[in-house]
Amino acid sequence: MKAGFWIAPQGDDAAMTVMPIGAEPLQSARKLNYLATRSAEEMIRRCRRTATLLPELADALAVQKADQPGRLFDITDFPNDDRELITQTLGEGEVAGIAALPSGLLAQIQEAVMAGVWRIRFTDPDGRLLADYIEVASIPAAVRQACSALPASISHGPAPAGAMNVMPVLTEIGDRIGRYNNGDPAHIITFSLFPMSPDDMGFLQATLGAGPVQLTSRGYGTCRVVAAGVRNIWSVQFYNAMDTIILDTLEIAEIPSVAIAAEEDFRDSEARLRDIEEAYFK
The missing domain is CATH 3.30.1370.140 (HupH hydrogenase expression protein, C-terminal domain)
Structure with a gap:
């Protein structure tokens, strides 16, 4: 996993x-x-x-x-x-x-x-x-x-035991998607540089869910782009030759630029x- x-x-x-x-x-x-x-x-x-x-x-x-x-x-x-x-x-x-x-x-x-x-x-x-x-x-x-049928907002309960930073992240995500308009610059949250415990990640995944689109870009290395279960939220992950994540991000955009001509x-x-x-x- x-x-x-x-x-x-x-x-x-x-x-x-x-x-x-x-x-x-x-x-x-x-x-x-x-x-x-x-x-x-x-x-x-x-x-x-x-x-x-x-x-x-x-x-x-x-x-x-x-x-x-x-x-x-x-x-x-x-x-x-x-x-x-x-x-x-x-x-x-x-x-x-x-x-x-x-x-x-x-x-x-x-x-x-x-x-x-x-x-x-x-x-x-x-x-x-x-x-x-x-x-x-x-x-x-x-x-x-x-992605058109996805909900435009997120909802969640209280943070689980062991959570560190998931609630501020969810607040940031909710604020950004609420203000996002198609054509705006993407807002990127980089988990590779951000301390998130397994409990944080688990709660974030459960809150956002998995969406209906999965894309793989194999330009300079491999990049996997997966829609979350909320509109304009994407997981964008870059992998090295050993299939190990080297950059793990959440991108708030209509479509991540890495997949667009x-x-x-x-x-x-x-x-x-x-x-x-x-x-x-x-």
Whole structure:
């Protein structure tokens, strides 16, 4: 069991890494080189819907703003070969995760190697694929939708025996979420530098609860982002190569910035996608 604010119940670690439905893990070299293979040439010749989609994605990236809603591209009814070619072309980027929607559907999320381009697959409670989308956005809309039904305030009883600092922390959290508006700078509480006893952490976890979103970012090291059971509260933990927490924080924000594509990402991804289209699809 890991230390820190987010302690995963037995078996829950597996939910942090969700493979796309029907896909197998891909090696980086294969992802980078697939389009240059003979198999890819043959697939590209017959997958014209993919060839049509790529410039549409690039056009969407050209006008996308970080603070604006994204654009969805429905590929649910694409032929299997087209969807496989899209998987190979977009690759797997730094951010992946899951979002449980209020409707009961589960959104499986994978960022492409082009930041700001996302593959979103919706499944029912039995795991059946219902919809398959590509989304150009700073963060998939499913993440915000999943958090929309969360309560906006916290309530709790008296501090437990052995508590040291949990009550001032809860007061700070309650004050900050009460004043928070979307777009405000994030407020960060760093537990790595703050004395919290096991009783403090246990009471804090029980008070805030676990929310419907889990994301993992694998940029410079691993970062796990988990929504609490209260709106705009997130556990953000950074891990070293030994899977040990090196920075344990609670972030009050609409979405933590570590999971969001920045404005410059859209322009870079547009250029990269147009290069791929020019090199392999024309």
